[in-house]
Amino acid sequence: MASGEGKKSKDNASGEGKKSKANASGGAKKKEVKRETGLGLTNSKDENFGEWYSEVVVNAELIEYYDISGCYILRPWAMSIWEIMQVFFDAEIKKMNIQNCYFPLFVSPGVLQKEKDHVEGFAPEVAWVTKSGESELEVPIAIRPTSETVMYPYYSKWIRGHRDLPLKLNQWCNVVRWEFSNPTPFIRSREFLWQEGHTAFATKAEADAEVLDILELYRRIYEEFLAIPVVKGRKSEHEKFAGGLYTTSVEAFIPNNGRGIQGATSHCLGQNFAKMFEINFENEKGEKGMVWQNSWAYSTRTIGVMVMVHGDDKGLVLPPKVASYQVIVIPVPYKDADTKGIFDACAATVDTLSKAGIRAKADFRDNYSPGWKYSHWEMKGVPLRIEIGPKDLANSQVRAVRRDNSAKIDIPSAKLVEQVQEMLDNIQQNLFDIAKQKRDASVETVRTWDEFVGALSQRKLILAPWCDEEEVEKDVKARTKGEIGAAKSLCSPFDQPELPEGTICFASGKPAKKWTYWGRSY
C-alpha cells in the first residue's frame, strides 16, 4: 500500500532519518507568504526547483503550511482537484463491484506486528497514542500507516466458503507515517489522504487480473485527468511492498530535477497475509484453500506530481479536466466605455458556458485591476482566461487566452461554447504532449556502468538491461550514494524493448533478464 507516499520497501526498515526529535512546532517549515496571490513568484522552476515548488503550492492557494512539521492544510483549490479524481475512481471501482467501507484509524500492536516484513517496513514511522486526557493507556495504540493489519483479521472472520469470495473493499481515508526525511507538500507528508483497496480472491489468476485493472485506472488518472505520462511496470524485489508478493506501479518523472516518482501502486499480496491472518475458505469440493489478496492505493501525492510537471514561472497550470474553474472571465472596462454592458456580457458568458457543462466563473471584484486579475488566475492555473472589453463588446466577441502557451484568439459570441470546448480539449492534450516530449527526451538507454553513471549525473530517466538480482540493486545504490543521490530501480516496464540474447546487466555483467528503469527518485 505504498502508493508512492514513501515506499515501504525493505529499505525503510533500515531507512533514513530514524533518529529524530519530533516537534509540535519547532521543526515546522514556516513560510511567510504573500497573502494575495498573483504577485509573481520569486523562484524559478529551472533555477531552484525545490523553492519554486514550495512557493507555487502556497501562492496558488493549494496548500497552507501547518504548525506541525510535515502536516499541511489542503485548501479548497487542492481539495476540488482531489474530489474530481475521486468521483471518477469511485465510480469505476463500483462498476467492478468493489464496495466502500470504513475501518478504524487505530491498530492494536499485536495485529500490527503480525506480518514480519510488513511491520519492519512500517514500524519506524508509526505514530503511537499512549495517553487519553490525563490517563496513560495500558497498551499504546498505533495510528494506521496503511490498513492491511487493521482489516485482515476481519477478512478471516467474514470469509468461510468460496461463496464469500471475492471480497472487495475500499476505503477513502487518512493515514499517518511519521517520516523525518524532507517533508514536501503532497509528495511526502506525515498525514495524507488516499483510497486503499483490499481484495481477496479464491484464485491467483483473479488477483493477478485485478492488479492490472486497477493499475489501468491509475494510469487513466495520471494520463487522462492530470495529463501526466506514466510508465506501467513491476517493482523490483527490493522496492516491492513490504510483505507482498509483487508490486506494480505507474511511474512518473520530473525532468527538472531528474527524479522518478512512484505515482500509485497496485500490489498482489499473494498468500502471505492470508497465512498470518488465517484467511481460509472451503472450495466447491469441500477442500480448504487460502485466499489470494491484493491491495492498491493512490493518494494526494498525485496533486504534487501535477504541480511539478505542469507548473511554470507564472505559477500553477491546471489540466482542464481537474480544474474547478476551467474558464475565468474578466471584465476589462475602459474609461467611458459601457461598463454595465461589459459586466453583463461577462455574466452572460459564464451563464452560457455553465449551461454547456463548462466550469466557468467571472471575477467582478472592483478593487483589483484586470492586470492583477490576469496574474492572480495565472498563478492559480486556470486553463483559459476570457477577457471582455469595449472592443469585444462592440464586435460581439470575447478574447480567449490559454494558460498553457499564452495563445490568444478572438471568439465570436455565437461560437463561444464550441470554441471554448475545443480549446479546453486542446489544452488538455497539449499539456500531455509537452509533458511526454520532456519525459521522453529525458530517457536514456544505457548498457554499461559508465554510461549509467554518466546518465545519472545528467539527471536522466535511465533504461538499462538488468540481471534482476536484489544484491545487485543494493550494490548500485551503495555505489551511487556518494554523488548526487543514490539511484534505485523505478520499475521494469510491462512494455519491454527487445532484449537480444547475450545482453548483459549494466551493473553486474551477468546475463540481463529484463529492461528496467533506474534513477534517483522521490
Place this chain on the structure above:
Amino acid sequence: MASGEGKKSKDNASGEGKKSKANASGGAKKKEVKRETGLGLTNSKDENFGEWYSEVVVNAELIEYYDISGCYILRPWAMSIWEIMQVFFDAEIKKMNIQNCYFPLFVSPGVLQKEKDHVEGFAPEVAWVTKSGESELEVPIAIRPTSETVMYPYYSKWIRGHRDLPLKLNQWCNVVRWEFSNPTPFIRSREFLWQEGHTAFATKAEADAEVLDILELYRRIYEEFLAIPVVKGRKSEHEKFAGGLYTTSVEAFIPNNGRGIQGATSHCLGQNFAKMFEINFENEKGEKGMVWQNSWAYSTRTIGVMVMVHGDDKGLVLPPKVASYQVIVIPVPYKDADTKGIFDACAATVDTLSKAGIRAKADFRDNYSPGWKYSHWEMKGVPLRIEIGPKDLANSQVRAVRRDNSAKIDIPSAKLVEQVQEMLDNIQQNLFDIAKQKRDASVETVRTWDEFVGALSQRKLILAPWCDEEEVEKDVKARTKGEIGAAKSLCSPFDQPELPEGTICFASGKPAKKWTYWGRSY
C-alpha cells in the same frame, strides 16, 4: 461542534468516566455473532432494547465490533447510507458557496488550549500521540476531537479585509474522542466520521441566518432521508457547545427507552474564538472589526438513530431513500416449474427497475432457500421484496412484500415501475408517520415537579415551562440522578406553545421564560 456525538457542554469538563485504563483489547465488547444473517434475532426491541440494538447492527452487517473498545468497523451496508446522505448534504452546501478543504488530524497543545471553555469541554477525551517509531516526541500532539482550534489560527491569517468574508469551509473527516462511558456503535464511539463546517462572517446577522439554514439541512437529512421526526430548537446555556455563543440542534427521541438524542448541531460561536485567535478584519470604512463565526456538524450517529427508530424484531428497516438496495428480487422456483423462466423474469425485473432509477438487485444464490433469503433481506432492512414464482410467471405479475408492514400485493408486470415507485414512496412516508405518531405519543406536557418526575419515570419526552437558569438545570440533574438516570434539557423548541403570563417554572417556581424539552438522553 458536538454533533450529538457526546455533547461537549460544560458537563464534560467534570464528566463521567475520566479515571480509566484504556486498553487495546481488554475492554473490547466482543460479540460472537452468527456469521450468516437472516437467522433471526435473539433479543427483542421491546424487552431488551440495548442488546437488541447491538445485535441488529451486527446481524444486518452495518457494523463489525473491533478489537479496540469503542471503535467499530463500518461495513459497506452502513457506508452506503452515509454516502447517500453525503451526496445530498455536500451538494446543498456547495449551493451555499461553502467549499471543502482538509485540515490535519493533529493539533499542537498550545493551540488546543487557547479557548478556555472549549478545552475544558474536550480535554478529558483527547487522545495524545507521544511516540513515533521508537522515538519520544518532544511535545505530545493531540488528535482532533473537533477542528475549531486546528483551523482558526489560519482563519486569522487568511482574513484581513471585508472582501475576504464570508469564509465558508467544510471538511469530511474522522475525529477522535476517547470517551469511556458506554461506547455504542454509531451513537457513541471513540472515532467517528462527520462533516464539520466552519464559517466566518462580517456580521452577526449573517452568522445567525446561516445557523438556521444549516439546521434546516439537518432536519431534511433526518426527516426526508431517514424518516425520523426531529425538533428544531436551541440548547440551554448548560448544554451548548463549549466556547460557543449559542447552539441549535435537531433532537430526536427513542420511544423504546425514552431517551432524547441530539441529532446534529449548528452553533453560533459568536466572537469568542475570534478574540482568542485574533480573527480581525478591516471593514469598508477602514475600521477594525472582529468576525462572527459558526460551526456545525452531523456524524455517523445519524445511522444509529435510524436503526433505533425504525428497526424491529426482524432486524433493520431502511427508509427507501437511504437504502442501497431499495428492492430485492427473489426467485421462487418450484419443482418442475420453469426455473429458467423465473430467473429470467427476475433479471428482467431488476433491469427494468434499474433503468427507472430504482436501486434493485436479484438474489440468485442457489445454496439458500427462498425462505432463508426472505429472512436475510428482512434482517438487512431492504424496503421492498419482490418474489417471482411459477404462478407469477404464468400471470405476468410479481408479488411485492413491504418490509415496514409486511403488506403483500401482486403487481402486473406492465405496471412494475409505477407501482414499485409508489410503494417505495408510501414506505418512506409511512415510516415517518409511524415514527412521528410514536414520538408524539411520548410527549408529555408538565407544569409541576411531581408531574415532571412522574413523566420521567414513564420515559416520556417532557415539555415543561422553564425559567431558563443554569443553576436550576444543574439542580434538576442532581435531583433526578438517583433514579432511572439524570434528566437534562434537550432543547427549547423554536416552535413554542403559548406561554400565558404568570406561568411558573416546573423546577424552581420562578416565572417561566419558555417551554423546554427535558428527558434522559444519549
